[in-house]
Amino acid sequence: MNVQYNLDLTEYNSYRIHSVARVAYFPESKDELIDVVQKKHPIIIGGGCNVILSKDIYEQPIVFIRENYSSIKQITGEQLLVMAGTDLKVLSEYAFEQSMTGLEYFYDIPGCVGGATIMNAGCNGVSFGDFIDFVTYFDVDKNKIITKSSNDLFFQYRGSQLSVMNIVILEVGLSLKIGERECIWKIMQENKDNRWRKQPREYPSAGSVFKRPAGHYVGPMITEVGLKGYRIGDAMFSDKHAGFIVNVGNAKGGDVLSLVAIAQEKVKKMYDVNLELEQRVI
Numbered sequence: 023m024n025v026q027y028n029l030d031l032t033e034y035n036s037y038r039i040h041s042v043a044r045v046a047y048f049p050e051s052k053d054e055l056i057d058v059v060q061k062k063h064p065i066i067i068g069g070g071c072n073v074i075l076s077k078d079i080y081e082q083p084i085v086f087i088r089e090n091y092s093s094i095k096q097i098t099g100e101q102l103l104v105m106a107g108t109d110l111k112v113l114s115e116y117a118f119e120q121s122m123t124g125l126e127y128f129y130d131i132p133g134c135v136g137g138a139t140i141m142n143a144g145c146n147g148v149s150f151g152d153f154i155d156f157v158t159y160f161d162v163d164k165n166k167i168i169t170k171s172s173n174d175l176f177f178q179y180r181g182s183q184l185s186v187m188n189i190v191i192l193e194v195g196l197s198l199k200i201g202e203r204e205c206i207w208k209i210m211q212e213n214k215d216n217r218w219r220k221q222p223r224e225y226p227s228a229g230s231v232f233k234r235p236a237g238h239y240v241g242p243m244i245t246e247v248g249l250k251g252y253r254i255g256d257a258m259f260s261d262k263h264a265g266f267i268v269n270v271g272n273a274k275g276g277d278v279l280s281l282v283a284i285a286q287e288k289v290k291k292m293y294d295v296n297l298e299l300e301q302r303v304i
């Protein structure tokens with residue numbers, strides 16, 4: 023297994039926040055992954071596209087579940103078995119190649135299958151959980167590998183039962199449909215173009231900062247309370263899409279968290295709405 027010491031994490035989180043992991047593990051097999059989880063009690067990071075690194079130095083080991091732990095197997099014409107570190111773009115392209123429809127909206131969502139399962143990532147009213155047949159995970163507290171059908175995992179907006187458990191996702195079974203390749207490609211491209219038009223892709227970010235509260239839109243609320251373009255250190259509420267915090271230079275996790283706290287306070291005061299963080303603070 024590849025083990026790195028004093029690893030600079032800048033390239034391992036989409037905010038491009040600089041911090042250092044004293045030790046980082048990159049397991050390549052189920053045995054290696056479970057062994058390191060049992061022995062080291064690590065922090066888990068997939069693509070690092072939905073995390074805020076709050077520390078300058080991580081003394082607790084970090085395990086990366088990304089391209090080092092990835093594969094896609096076609097089980098039947100409409101079913102895939104994917105390892106947790108598989109990149110969503112690679113997965114979406116694979117499904118397109120096989121004329122499988124369902125994953126076209128994940129073509130432009132950065133990150134890996136494990137992260138997308140934990141977060142129940144989605145856009146345009148489509149969520150990753152919609153396509154999950156079963157999830158196999160290592161339950162750290164029970165010290166065993168468990169496979170559960172998606173019906174028993176209660177996927178909901180940006181979460182599921184898995185989000186609050188002490189587990190590591192190993193692999194995911196997906197159920198798709200056979201579709202028209204041209205149509206699949208068109209949705210992939212149109213969705214990507216739309217998102218790039220609306221989102222501040224010119225700066226590092228981790229997507230939407232907050233979950234969308236019922237009956238409200240976060241971006242307009244942040245604009246209304248006067249925080250669009252507001253900056254602390256090098257972290258700023260994007261002036262293109264105020265639901266995103268962007269790193270305009272060398273932002274620290276603390277800068278991002280200060281913006282989060284100010285937005286929560288102002289939105290609560292003006293709208294009596296509690297903004298809940300979508301991004302995970304580690």
Ligand SMILES: Cc1cc2nc3c(=O)[nH]c(=O)nc-3n(C[C@H](O)[C@H](O)[C@H](O)COP(=O)(O)OP(=O)(O)OC[C@H]3O[C@@H](n4cnc5c(N)ncnc54)[C@H](O)[C@@H]3O)c2cc1C
Pocket residue numbers: 036065066067068069070071072073087106107130131132133134135136137138139140141142143144145189190191192221227228229230302
């Ligand atoms: C430009 C941009 C646009 C985005 N747009 C969207 C969007 O439209 N919709 C959306 O939902 N999200 C969006 N996101 C956020 C992000 O892409 C998704 O949440 C994605 O699913 C995160 O996957 P990840 O592998 O990067 O997870 P990470 O950020 O690495 O991890 C997220 C959480 O999952 C846990 N985790 C990761 N892998 C595992 C595993 N194998 N087992 C157990 N726990 C694990 C981590 O510990 C952490 O708590 C966007 C991000 C960016 C940068």
